[in-house]
Amino acid sequence: MTDQPVRAAIVGLGRWGENLTTAPTSALRFTHATTRSTGKAQDFCRKQELTLLLSFDEVLACNQIEAVVLATPHSQHGEQIRHAAAARKHVFVEKPLALHLDDAQEATAAAQRAGIHLCVGFNRxxxxxxxxxxxxxxxxxxxxxxxxxxxxxxxxxxxxxxxxxxxxxxxxxxxxxxxxxxxxxxxxxxxxxxxxxxxxxxxxxxxxxxxxxxxxxxxxxxxxxxxxxxxxxxxxxxxxxxxxxxxxxxxxxxxxxxxxxxxxxxxxxxxxxDSLAAELDAFAHQIRTGQPYPVSLRQALDGxxxxxxxxxxxxxxxxxxxxxxxxxx
CATH class of the missing domain: 3.30.360.10 (Dihydrodipicolinate Reductase; domain 2)
Structure with a gap:
């Protein structure tokens, strides 16, 4: 399975969520999506051959999905990471990891307890x-x-x-x-x-x-x-x-x-x-091979x-x- 792309869902299909989804990745493949305004996203998902799910809970319950990519409001990140960790889904989250350190620490601790990979999107x-x-x-x-x-x-x-x-x-x-x-x-x-x-x-x-x-x-x-x-x-x-x-x-x-x-x-x-493709591929490589992601969780927490x-x-x-x-x- 190490040579198979990581199957991921995009959560949030605003401008940046669409940018992430269309990045020319080689090690990660978006297969599913969910967003607050599902009606607006239907045409995009059809063009990108994404299965549009109605909620984040549906994403977490789908056995075909290995990882979630969060392009959601900053204040939602901590709770979404904790839920994803409970469902044993790897998480790539757009910066910032959270708005408050307590929330970020709880999210990273949940990921570590669950044994999932958590990476923060600092594409620069x-x-x-x-x-x-x-x-x-x-x-x-x-x-x-x-x-x-x-x-x-x-x-x-x-x-x-x-x-x-x-x-x-x-x-x-x-x-x-x-x-x-x-x-x-x-x-x-x-x-x-x-x-x-x-x-x-x-x-x-x-x-x-x-x-x-x-x-x-x-x-x-x-x-x-x-x-x-x-x-x-x-x-x-x-x-x-x-x-x-x-x-x-x-x-x-x-x-x-x-x-x-x-x-x-x-x-x-x-x-x-294409720094977006590079960061998503690095996330996928960490999942498949254990190759360290350039941004450590300690650095993300310091940020x-x-x-x-x-x-x-x-x-x-x-x-x-x-x-x-x-x-x-």
Whole structure:
């Protein structure tokens, strides 16, 4: 069975759920689907040859399904993971794992008790430029500081009636949609965050969302960082890591520039990759072969803890807020 694609159901067929379903995977095959608005999904499911089920419970009861892929509102993730674990279904969940650390810890504990694989969808981990940066980070010497930005115009598309336009589902503006990707890459390079200070404001978008967010980060390793994410401007991406021996920068998602202390610059450009297919295939490979998924559950929990602190700091006008991690509780 190791050479057979993992049979999966997509749960949630909004824009991102459809993107995941149509990603050109080789190790995972979507066979079933369920979503809140089944009527709207019928044509899509017919084209993709998906069996449309009426509820998540039906998905969990189906013996043909080995794994579920959750593209659902953030607040539902923890409960859905726990139910899937009880049904012995492997779970791929879109970021964030949960909005609150307690919920995320309960979900991961349920997955571990059930012996199922749980993976979180941080597709930017699969960018070749980031993978090269991660491998070569040691050459930068002690890491001192990191800066990152991920912005776009998504906020103009959301209304208060949509869950993506709801502040309870999206605290601190664009953090859950975009900024969390940069935060995850920072954690991959520097480890957990110790405390944060956040300014987040509603300025331009039609919904109630705070569309301009800026975060200062203090990492446990001693490095500092800054992160910005806007939902009301043109698309923008940057990740810049500074070390005692030089720096490395991704000015976009397909390039890497490095600099040494003597001023030597080196630029490398990478072919675009389908990071959605890559993350789903990595999930399937972990199920079939035990190959480790690049994002550990510890890192995912560290990200939830930092996100929760970022939201609290934003509510308190930027006050420095300690990140309460799983190990400190």
């Amino acid at each position: 981990r699969f960018l070749p430029a980031f993978q090269r940066l991660e491998v070569g980070a040691g050459a930068l010497g002690r890491l001192l500081h990191v800066e990152g930005a991920f912005s776009g115009s998504f906020g103009y598309q959301y209304t208060d009636q949509m869950w993506r336009g709801d502040t309870s589902e999206n605290p601190a503006g664009g953090m859950a949609a975009m900024g969390i990707h940069i935060l995850d890459l920072m954690i991959a390079l520097l480890g957990p965050v110790r405390r944060v200070s956040t300014i987040s404001r509603h300025v331009a978008v039609p919904s109630q969302l705070q569309d301009v967010t800026s975060v200062m980060l203090d990492f446990t390793c001693g490095a500092t960082g800054s992160l910005s994410t806007l939902m009301s401007t043109a698309n923008f991406w940057r990740l810049h890591v500074f070390g005692a021996n030089g720096w490395a920068q991704m000015p976009d998602q397909t390039s890497l520039i490095t600099a040494t202390l003597d001023g030597h610059l080196h630029r490398e450009d990478f072919a675009p990759c 939830v803890a930092a996100m929760e602190a970022i939201a609290i700091s934003a509510e308190n006008g930027g006050r420095w807020t300690d990140v309460v991690t799983a190990s400190s509780r």
